[in-house]
Amino acid sequence: MQNFNQSENFSADYLVRAAAISTMVPGQRPIDNGALLIQATSNGDRIKAVGSYHSLQKESYHKVVDLGAVTIAPGLINAHTHLEISHLAGLTVGGQGFVPWLKSLVPHLNQPPDDEALNNALKEMQSCGTVFAADMAGRHADQLAIFLRKNNFGHWLMVQHFGFATPDIGTTLPPTMAESLNSKLANSENFCRAGHAFYSTNAATLQAAKSWNRQQQRPFALHLAESSGESELLINGRGELADFFRAADILPPDFRPPGSSPVAYADKLQLLDEMTLAIHCIELDQSNIDILARRRVNVCLCPRSNAFIGVGRAPWEKLHKNGVNLCLGTDSLTSNHNLNLWHELEFLLAEKNSIMDLETGLKMLTLNPAQALSIDTDFGTLEPGKKALWSIVPEVFL
Numbered sequence: 410m411q412n413f414n415q416s417e418n419f420s421a422d423y424l425v426r427a428a429a430i431s432t433m434v435p436g437q438r439p440i441d442n443g444a445l446l447i448q449a450t451s452n453g454d455r456i457k458a459v460g461s462y463h464s465l466q467k468e469s470y471h472k473v474v475d476l477g478a479v480t481i482a483p484g485l486i487n488a489h490t491h492l493e494i495s496h497l498a499g500l501t502v503g504g505q506g507f508v509p510w511l512k513s514l515v516p517h518l519n520q521p522p523d524d525e526a527l528n529n530a531l532k533e534m535q536s537c538g539t540v541f542a543a544d545m546a547g548r549h550a551d552q553l554a555i556f557l558r559k560n561n562f563g564h565w566l567m568v569q570h571f572g573f574a575t576p577d578i579g580t581t582l583p584p585t586m587a588e589s590l591n592s593k594l595a596n597s598e599n600f601c602r603a604g605h606a607f608y609s610t611n612a613a614t615l616q617a618a619k620s621w622n623r624q625q626q627r628p629f630a631l632h633l634a635e636s637s638g639e640s641e642l643l644i645n646g647r648g649e650l651a652d653f654f655r656a657a658d659i660l661p662p663d664f665r666p667p668g669s670s671p672v673a674y675a676d677k678l679q680l681l682d683e684m685t686l687a688i689h690c691i692e693l694d695q696s697n698i699d700i701l702a703r704r705r706v707n708v709c710l711c712p713r714s715n716a717f718i719g720v721g722r723a724p725w726e727k728l729h730k731n732g733v734n735l736c737l738g739t740d741s742l743t744s745n746h747n748l749n750l751w752h753e754l755e756f757l758l759a760e761k762n763s764i765m766d767l768e769t770g771l772k773m774l775t776l777n778p779a780q781a782l783s784i785d786t787d788f789g790t791l792e793p794g795k796k797a798l799w800s801i802v803p804e805v806f807l
């Protein structure tokens with residue numbers, strides 16, 4: 410129902426009516442017995458007006474699609490996924506920490522994604538009202554680019570740079586992607602560079618990738634401060650994670666730890682600004698939170714993934730209190746039970762002594778990621794000019 414406008418064809422304007430509309434426009438209260446006036450344009454269906462049903466219906470006669478006794482909100486934005494490993498669901502070890510999880514995942518990573526798993530993952534996202542994903546892709550990025558485009562699903566294809574071999578953005582992309590970099594596909598408007606993480610990727614490469622995105626005004630994403638092992642590796646070069654990556658010949662023998670926390674290191678390398686999306690951010694002290702706030706970094710929380718793996722939880726209340734723009738992501742099906750963003754929010758609301766309220770949570774699924782990912786001209790709120798894509802707020806939240 411959320412993507413009604415994609416499956417039905419109206420040549421004239423039409424009204425979508427709902428018992429309540431949470432527009433997520435700052436300062437605007439939910440509209441009871443509301444409606445969206447939608448216009449079919451060559452650029453897809455767009456919202457022409459938002460208001461009470463009676464005020465919009467009065468102007469002229471329009472076909473009405475009545476959604477009934479539901480509250481609608483903007484289409485949801487999943488700020489962090491890895492669709493390309495959807496077929497590996499059920500093969501990983503959970504609850505034992507980051508390295509056991511990683512060790513269980515790595516042997517399977519060469520298996521190319523299969524269409525059935527990709528289709529099911531996409532359907533699962535769409536069925537909860539997700540209309541956009543910031544999808545981080547690795548070695549099968551080219552396949553994902555084709556898949557997402559074919560399905561006309563809103564996305565950033567954030568292609569990860571990985572490895573220490575050469576501090577060069579020309580050589581640390583997945584080989585297939587590097588080969589096709591000059592092709593139309595890789596040069597598409599949905600492509601942006603991303604970094605995997607400090608424990609897996611050369612700092613100079615991450616800087617070059619960030620710099621490329623900055624020039625193109627595209628968002629840069631990086632897994633940051635996800636586990637205590639990452640902090641240990643950067644502070645003194647030791648620990649279980651460092652041992653694993655050395656044994657796998659990823660971390661070079663001459664790797665010299667910078668001697669600082671992941672966030673402080675990212676700041677030193679000038680990777681942090683308002684166009685950066687830092688994913689996870691669990692291992693933070695107050696000075697790290699101050700840096701993230703000062704640099705206006707966007708943080709993507711993946712609470713169910715963190716719980717699945719057993720790496721702890723992000724201090725999101727402190728981040729929120731310090732004004733950090735927070736988004737929610739499901740991460741992949743190798744560290745989560747499904748790709749339903751409402752479950753992510755439900756998880757935060759259910760935490761003991763949770764200070765989360767629905768308004769704050771809804772923002773983390775709509776307006777905040779739209780701003781973080783620079784897609785707020787099309788997504789994030791229900792207001793004139795934006796894409797006519799909405800979600801239905803599950804009853805459990807109302």
Ligand SMILES: [Zn+2]
Pocket residue numbers: 489490491545632688740741
């Ligand atoms: Zn991830």
